Amino acid sequence: MDFHRRLLSCTSLRSSRTLHALLLISGQSADILLATDLLNLYSRLGDLPAAALSFNQIPKQNIFSYNSMISSFVRHGFLTDAFLCFHRLLAVPNLRPDSFTFPVALKCCTSLEDIKKMHSLVKRSGFGTDLFVSSSLISGYSKFGSVEYAEKVFDEMPLRDSGCWNAMVSGLCQSGRDDYAVQVFNQMVQVEACVDKVTISCILPVYASLNDLLMGMSVHVYSIKHGLDSDIFVSNALIDMYSKLCCLEDARHIFDSMECRDLVTWNTMITAYEQFGDSTVVLEFFGLMKRNGLKPDILTLVSLSSAVSQIQHEGNCRAVHGFFVRRGWDEDDIFAGNAIIDMYGKMNKVKYCQDVFDRMHVRDVISWNTLITSYSQNGLANEAIEVYENMGRYEGLKPVQGTFASILPACSHIGALRKGAQIHGQTIKAGLHFDVFVGTCLIDMYAKCGKLVDAMALFVGMPISSSGPWNAIIAGHGSHGQGKKALELFSEMQREGVNPDHVTFVSLLSAFSHAGLVQLGKEYFQLMKSRYGIEPMVKHYACIVDLLGRAGHLDEAYKLIQNMPLKPDAGVWGAFLASCRIHGNVELGRLASTWLFEIDHENVGYYVLLSNLYARGGEWKGVNEVRSLAKQRSLLKTPGWSSIEVNNKVNVFFTGNQSHPQYEEMYKELVILLAKMKNIGYIPDYSFVLQDVEDDEKEHILASHSERLAIAFGIISTKPKSTLYIFKNLRVCGDCHNATKYISRVTEREIVVRDSNRFHHFKEGNCSCGDYW
């Protein structure tokens, strides 16, 4: 019987065990050649223990069997065992590692030190110029961040094959030295070193990250010319490149024309659709992939989790989570855990975020950042700050760019100026205060906390080359009602050679709207397309509808909505309805609300606006209708809350909340205030109350609105006549707006209220925003 031939052609574990038994019976199991064949067979079929057993049954192992054993360990990811086996080999007399040993041995190194030691052993053993060994050295050095050593090996080679060139190019790519990688690649083309399929798959991701479609395409053409495009690695890299450069159709075309596809192919395609926001196709592909007999891996599920959170499908989210759990990935894999936290964060399930986070066995800085973002984006800013502080306290992790980018918006969100300033200090410590992203967050934080001057000082001192910081400072001035200054900054931005983008125009248009600069707003809305080539998006239409509507040009605003090429969303109709309310146009307001209730029927704010509008016009029938509608559709309303920072602590108040330790005191203050306010002419406006209750109950409801609670707390806990800074997560209620004017008069305080829309500066009974309530 020819054991050797049968061992080589065997394809199942079952038959390999039969062969193993036959070997034992025929007394040939100690034959070193056959035993090594068996070892390789078991390793190829995934049974590492059996492979190791075969190895140990060999009475006197030679260099072939050692090489096979070490490479089996490496193949199965047991680097430590591979390393130990290599050292066992070194101790065997008369046995020396050969040119086959070193490439595998280099693969099981786990540090730069290991590589260096192995390098000197290579030299002593006389393999310093071996091509295979050298390319492994180059790749090993690059893997542990030492491009310099890799280059040295490369430069000292007397002759080079494509493998070494490829190792050099891929080493540079993986260390993020894109420009340098391209340089070496060009050299490679010039010296006519063979550019092969490996080179192509190394260089394609570089052109993707350099955003160089032209070069990417020419590499594609090269690969077609040389028949390399049928290689699965090349095809996969091409799909990835095209999708990253937004050529989804080209990516799809390659996918469709592939003869065989592997897991990476499917994952790349799924990720591409996920990045494009086409979640339906992601789910389709996921199904197709499974029907083609492929098992999803962590990467598949990471993309999938992002897709299902995009479509806000709770059932799918749970299914994806279950998938992770069944394989234990949710606890063991950082990537997976982080993706699940992100998913639940986007689904507004913060509780689950914390649960998943707590169960993870290992966490990295991204895990913390994701948790912070989840709290922050779900309005739980205090919790976000707590997590931020625990991060350093419990795991000694240093904040990075992403950490600041998640915690600073949380400070802006609740107006935690002191905390924000403290974190500003930490950005300096981390050497990141000049980072564009962090800098932009800092500018935004100071502006949103009412410190426009500090925001400006920071802005001026920052080296700026992108639109981010400009957008932040323009928006900052806009929300403070300084439209002219916003326009000046806009001009200056262009003098500095920075191009405005679509975000810039949102900042600019809303600045004009807040300042009532109608003519300028209309002008720049036109220029945006004609001069700057930026196609207006729904957000821009919402700004311009707000601008026209506030100024009373309701017909013009309505015409604009009717003629806009995009489908108006709740933002557009919401702005329009608010304008109708300001100008008392019941007819158009009713129209707007019909659309709104269709698009976003759960938002209680629109019902309040409409009811108020009817009440103003004396249409009590309408008021009743809205009330019963609101009652019918048990409205899922975002709870309103306000906050105020006192003595470096942020106090958050929810509407009607009585659980604050100083509630009694606050309540007493509110009663006194109310009496004083009424004395000088305040009349509560019950049309802001949707509940169908008696008038004195309505008065009570209005007086326990969260902004009132925060103001009352501010009054009892700060020095008389000092300025109060209040933050409200929704738009400030019309009655509260009016009431705050009176409060500023009776307490002789300035009161600054920032709501989800803008700043309201109350002083001596007036408000800077000039809105009519």
Add this chain to the structure above:
DNA sequence: CTAGGGTTAG
């Protein structure tokens, strides 16, 4: 009988 350099991510 054994070997190097390759594509996908939060």
